Amino acid sequence: MAGTLGLGIVGAGRVAANHARAAQRLDDVALRAIAEVDGTRRAAFAEEYGCAGEASLDALLRRDDVDLVVLALPHRLHAEAAIQALQAGKHVLVEKPMAMSVEECDRMIAAAKAANRLLAVGxxxxxxxxxxxxxxxxxxxxxxxxxxxxxxQYSQRRLGSNPSWLFDRAEGGGQLLANGVHFTDRMMMLAGSRIVAVKALVGSFFNAYPSDDGTLAYFQFENGAAGTLALTGHYSGAPTSLAQAVCTKGMLRYGRELEATDPDQPDVEGYRAVPVPPANGFARQLQNVAAAIRGEGALEVPGEWGRDVMRALFACEESSRRGREVVLE
Ligand SMILES: NC(=O)c1ccc[n+]([C@@H]2O[C@H](COP(=O)([O-])OP(=O)(O)OC[C@H]3O[C@@H](n4cnc5c(N)ncnc54)[C@H](O)[C@@H]3O)[C@@H](O)[C@H]2O)c1
Known part of the structure; x- marks a missing residue:
């Protein structure tokens, strides 16, 4: 790798532009190519972001000017594409959810180790x-x-509001894998701990699409903390996005803004705003991955973390099927 890290993106769908714009914000990363099977989409993306257009992952992986591959593909393609890219000697940032099974996650992690390349999860x-x-x-x-x-996390998610594969569990769709992954990850991030037991209800309650559209889950963390996830992609309903954390000396909550109680004034009721400077999350993500590739810092979200999040989500599905708590070894 020369001074500039060469980036290739696979899949020119909804999320890809965020990764391309992230590269534009960084001095030491340059978008070299997009791989997309849809010719019209490929040409439009290549023109807008000034990069080459490749018709397949294979063609993109043959490029010597690509060091890091972002996989922005339908979920069922994540594992095989990541393994192929790692075996071709590329570093990989795979979009969430990492893969369709824990076994796929393990194979991806093993492929990264064998190739001595980095595997990050988006x-x-x-x-x-x-x-x-x-x-x-x-x-x-x-x-x-x-x-x-x-x-x-309640949102309206009717058929047609997203690509059709996102409503099909066989494609890796559904609310839990597509969106619940973020909110489970956020609770793991706050707890700083893995999930070791899960009890959940997961099903299709509000819509007629072939995947889940609602989850209520209780998570037990290894360090003794607990968490709950209430998630819908409702046919109607009122959008709500609220994270809360209850701690021994105070509380915080956030949706678009962060608020917390004041631990120095326990008699004052209510939250106060905590100022947060704006930043671009996708650019910060790419910056973290690029720095880790250069050996200038640790990966914030390595494959092992992504695997632990997926393990909890699959345990939610299993718990719901069995009507029992699932304990993770
Ligand atoms: N991190 C986030 O905030 C965020 C937001 C949205 C989506 N995502 C994730 O990004 C990924 C992509 O989602 P999306 O909404 O952009 O999907 P999308 O359906 O809009 O785009 C996927 C693209 O991949 C292309 N494609 C399919 N098979 C291909 C192949 N074999 N080779 C090359 N291209 C191929 C499709 O033609 C399509 O253009 C998913 O994992 C999704 O969950 C993440």
Whole structure:
């Protein structure tokens, strides 16, 4: 790798532009090529972002000017594409959710080790300013120890509002894998701990598409903290996005803004705003991956972390099927 890190993106769908714009914000990363099977989309993307257009992953992987590959593909393609890219000697940033099974995640991690390349997972909330600031506040200890975290995420998600594969569980779609992955990850991030037991209800309650559209889950973390996830992609309903953390000396909550109680004034009721400077989460994510490739820092979201998040999501599905708590070894 010369001074500039060469980036290739695979899949020119909804999220790809965020990665291309992230590269534009960084001096030491340059977008070299997009690989996209749809010719019209490929040509438009290549023109807009001034990069080459390749018709396949294979063609992109043959390029010597690409060091890092971002996989922005339908979920069922993540594992094989990541393994192929790693075996071709590329570093990989695979979009969330990491893969369709824990076994696929393990194979991806093994492929990265065998190729001595980095495997990062696009759990972007680690880099979005508000969730990242919430974690910093919890880690500072000012609010004491995290006792539990809750995520209430209600959105309208009718057929047609997203690509059709996102409504099909066989394609890796559904609310839990597509969106629940972010909010489970956020609670793991606040707890700083893995999930070791899960009890959940997962199903299709509000729409007639072939995947889940609602989850209520209770998570037990290894360090003793707990978490709940209430998630819908409702046919109607009122959008709500609220994360809360209850700690031994105070509380915080965030949607678009971060607020916390004042631990120095326990008799004052209510939250106060915590100022958070704006930042671009996708650019910060790419910056972290690029720095790790250069040996200038640790990966914030390595494959092992992505695997632990997926393990909890699959345990939610299993718990719901069996009507029992699932304990993870
Ligand atoms: N991190 C985030 O905030 C965020 C936001 C949105 C989507 N995502 C994730 O990004 C990924 C892509 O989602 P999307 O909404 O952009 O999907 P999309 O359906 O809009 O785009 C996927 C693209 O991949 C192309 N494609 C399919 N098979 C291909 C192949 N074999 N080779 C090359 N191109 C191929 C499709 O033609 C399509 O253009 C998913 O994992 C999704 O969950 C992440």
């Amino acid at each position: 759990l972007t909330h680690h880099f979005h300013p508000v969730p990242a600031a919430a974690r910093v506040l919890i880690r500072s200890g000012q609010l004491g120890r995290l006792v539990w975290a809750t995520e209430t």
